[in-house]
Amino acid sequence: MAENLLSQTRSHRKVFGAIVLVVLLVHALATQGVLHELAVARGDEASSIDRMEATFDTDMQLTEPPVVVAQADTAEPEVAEPEPEPEAPEPAELPPSAPEKASKPEDKASAPEPAASAPEAKASEPDKAASQAFAAASAPDSALAPSPPASQASVQAGSNVFQWPKATRVSFKLSGYLRGEIHGSAKVEWVRQGSKYQVHVDAIVGPSFAPLGSQRWTSEGYLTKDGLVPERFESINKLLIKSNPSRVVSFTPTTVVLSSGEQVPKLEGVQDPASHYIQIAYHMILDNSPLVVGNVIGVPMAWTKKQEMIVYSVAAEETLKTPLGDINTFKLVPMNVTNVKGGDVLAEIWIAPQLQYLPIRMLIRQGPDTFLQMEMDKPPQQTPADDPPEQQVREPTPQF
Numbered sequence: 001m002a003e004n005l006l007s008q009t010r011s012h013r014k015v016f017g018a019i020v021l022v023v024l025l026v027h028a029l030a031t032q033g034v035l036h037e038l039a040v041a042r043g044d045e046a047s048s049i050d051r052m053e054a055t056f057d058t059d060m061q062l063t064e065p066p067v068v069v070a071q072a073d074t075a076e077p078e079v080a081e082p083e084p085e086p087e088a089p090e091p092a093e094l095p096p097s098a099p100e101k102a103s104k105p106e107d108k109a110s111a112p113e114p115a116a117s118a119p120e121a122k123a124s125e126p127d128k129a130a131s132q133a134f135a136a137a138s139a140p141d142s143a144l145a146p147s148p149p150a151s152q153a154s155v156q157a158g159s160n161v162f163q164w165p166k167a168t169r170v171s172f173k174l175s176g177y178l179r180g181e182i183h184g185s186a187k188v189e190w191v192r193q194g195s196k197y198q199v200h201v202d203a204i205v206g207p208s209f210a211p212l213g214s215q216r217w218t219s220e221g222y223l224t225k226d227g228l229v230p231e232r233f234e235s236i237n238k239l240l241i242k243s244n245p246s247r248v249v250s251f252t253p254t255t256v257v258l259s260s261g262e263q264v265p266k267l268e269g270v271q272d273p274a275s276h277y278i279q280i281a282y283h284m285i286l287d288n289s290p291l292v293v294g295n296v297i298g299v300p301m302a303w304t305k306k307q308e309m310i311v312y313s314v315a316a317e318e319t320l321k322t323p324l325g326d327i328n329t330f331k332l333v334p335m336n337v338t339n340v341k342g343g344d345v346l347a348e349i350w351i352a353p354q355l356q357y358l359p360i361r362m363l364i365r366q367g368p369d370t371f372l373q374m375e376m377d378k379p380p381q382q383t384p385a386d387d388p389p390e391q392q393v394r395e396p397t398p399q400f
Helices: 002-041 098-110 112-135 275-287
Strands: 167-177 181-193 196-205 213-224 227-239 247-251 255-257 263-265 296-302 307-322 325-334 348-352 358-365 371-376 381-383
Touching: 167 196, 167 358, 181 358, 196 275, 227 275, 275 296, 275 348, 275 358, 307 348, 307 358, 325 358
Parallel strands: none
Antiparallel strands: 167 181, 167 371, 167 381, 181 196, 196 213, 213 227, 227 247, 247 255, 255 263, 296 307, 307 325, 325 348, 348 358, 358 371
């Protein structure tokens, strides 16, 4: 009897031990899954792009808009060759009959002035064409050209000359409404090593230590005198209860390879959703022309599923209250994104000329009651360039 009881007790212990082991195993697997999802939401999941590391040395301060170059050829008409000719009146000390003859060279000297104005008109035409090429007028197809070529510009002495920084970060407070109020944080980071660059756009919904989800855009490529040339773009969208695979777009000198593997002919000056924010800022610096409300800015864009021309309208000039005080900005509103339901969403952006035309506010609208807003919550941080300008850019890869 006692032996039977002892045997049953041992059997019960074995069963109980097995149940405990199963519970512990299930708990471990569940915990691992939760930790994995939290890591994914924080963006810790392995990416196909190795992230460049950077330090951010100083807080940016408000300055005059930087200048890379001034418009070319506009200075040449100022060297009006006819100007030395008016020295011809010096023979006025000759006999009294001389001044009558001297008056004729003055007439001739004045005659070339209309001719001198012609070069001015011609010089303005390339500038106008260049601005129209990027600013896309009313026909988006005309905006396929990149920023004005560097060969049409020269450095302005004494200006706040721009050089590509080693690193820049703009941090945002995130708020919005999506079936209820949402809060979080976001940042736009720029990192450069030599002529190679990366742009990271990260947004986290929920507290940073336990986010509910995240969105990450990463662009990688190189710099030329005309700006950014993307080589690879990756989009990672993660939620705590659902994970989507990363989507990658690759760029060759002649084609764009979409995330589906489809290859499409590459538009000249094409950007991706992350790089285009920096390219717009650089174009504003390169163009060195005041923004005008009512103008439009066209950018060829490669999404994960298609390539198209997008157009921003310069909708308004507004003053925003920020941690750096009141800042004058220009509001850019996207006009023609065609696949909003498919995830191709662009924000309205407020760019600040006094902060190198960086975006300091973004607003995404999806219906009358659904929106996501990002507002700069502290001064941007930056590490200035410490290498010569010629090492910051390279020649573009030829397109055959």
